[in-house]
Amino acid sequence: MEGTRNPDSRDKALELVKNGIVSAEAMLTMCLMEYMSTDDVADMLDCYELSERFMDEDEYETTADNPDPYGESSPENVMNYLGIAK
Numbered sequence: 001m002e003g004t005r006n007p008d009s010r011d012k013a014l015e016l017v018k019n020g021i022v023s024a025e026a027m028l029t030m031c032l033m034e035y036m037s038t039d040d041v042a043d044m045l046d047c048y049e050l051s052e053r054f055m056d057e058d059e060y061e062t063t064a065d066n067p068d069p070y071g072e073s074s075p076e077n078v079m080n081y082l083g084i085a086k
Contacts, residue, residue, distance in 0.1 A: 013031075016022045022030075032041055045051040 013027060017024050017027050036044075042051065046053070
């Protein structure tokens with residue numbers, strides 16, 4: 001059917017979380033633990049520079065000088081970016 005847009009499944013998943021149908025934690029668990037392969041997860045972590053090769057132990061410790069060790073990649077910032085209220 002021309003002119004109609006098939007909804008993006010990612011948009012639908014975010015909508016389910018936003019509407020409280022499923023929690024963000026449950027959606028994350030479904031994606032990471034039940035659907036995505038280990039290679040998919042490793043690739044995602046690497047793409048966002050969260051894989052072991054990017055980790056400096058001191059850099060990612062929460063301290064008074066570094067209260068947000070993950071910066072823009074923190075779970076709160078990612079959820080805000082996605083429009084998911086905590």
